[in-house]
Amino acid sequence: MNKLRAASKGERKRRLSISTNHAEKMFIKQVWWPAFGHFTHLHAEYEVKDFKDGWRYLDFAYITEGYRICIEIDGFGTHWRDISRSQFADHLMRQNHLIIDGWYVLRFAYDDLIERPRVCQQIIQQLLGKLGGVSSGVEFKLSTIEQAIIRIASSLSTPITPKFAATQLRVHRTTVMRHIQSLVHKELLIPTRPDVKRVYSYRLNKPLLSNSTF
Numbered sequence: 001m002n003k004l005r006a007a008s009k010g011e012r013k014r015r016l017s018i019s020t021n022h023a024e025k026m027f028i029k030q031v032w033w034p035a036f037g038h039f040t041h042l043h044a045e046y047e048v049k050d051f052k053d054g055w056r057y058l059d060f061a062y063i064t065e066g067y068r069i070c071i072e073i074d075g076f077g078t079h080w081r082d083i084s085r086s087q088f089a090d091h092l093m094r095q096n097h098l099i100i101d102g103w104y105v106l107r108f109a110y111d112d113l114i115e116r117p118r119v120c121q122q123i124i125q126q127l128l129g130k131l132g133g134v135s136s137g138v139e140f141k142l143s144t145i146e147q148a149i150i151r152i153a154s155s156l157s158t159p160i161t162p163k164f165a166a167t168q169l170r171v172h173r174t175t176v177m178r179h180i181q182s183l184v185h186k187e188l189l190i191p192t193r194p195d196v197k198r199v200y201s202y203r204l205n206k207p208l209l210s211n212s213t214f
Contacts, residue, residue: 023073023110024059030117035125037207038187050094067131070103075110140186145169145179150188159192159201
């Protein structure tokens with residue numbers, strides 16, 4: 001969510017910063033990231049002009065060439081208990097207009113994000129498969145050493161360390177660290193302990209790697 005927030009501005013950024021977006025955070029943590037490992041083409045609190053010439057905000061929008069997907073997270077709580085008849089009708093009409101405008105709409109219950117995240121992942125993957133796959137399949141330009149580090153990490157059953165990579169590649173540890181940091185920046189490697197200042201090992205971002213070409 002921090003990355004999505006940093007890329008936003010105005011009202012959208014304000015909405016991403018408020019404390020009530022717990023459901024959206026759970027969607028990222030439980031569903032999207034484990035399934036895809038990247039945020040390419042995914043937009044949180046996405047602005048759309050509604051049928052009343054105002055602005056509405058979708059919880060998430062996945063937008064790429066050829067199609068647009070709206071993803072909404074619905075909680076079973078006071079929002080629905082206290083909603084008026086006119087607000088309920090307006091909510092349904094909003095979804096109708098999204099569909100008329102060419103959007104695909106997916107709705108998930110908050111409880112399913114927590115209790116059945118894999119089912120939610122499969123629903124998104126099935127729709128993307130029907131539409132031609134995750135076009136975000138990111139293409140990376142990796143140096144020879146970066147490609148070698150990925151190959152070594154893929155062959156290990158444990159996280160890779162700079163010392164081990166340097167030994168295998170017969171290059172200085174400083175050189176290896178420079179390329180590892182590049183892979184971390186590209187999100188292909190993830191620190192095993194991002195909460196500590198000095199990181200000693202890294203793991204592959206397998207969801208992103210499965211959708212990437214080099």
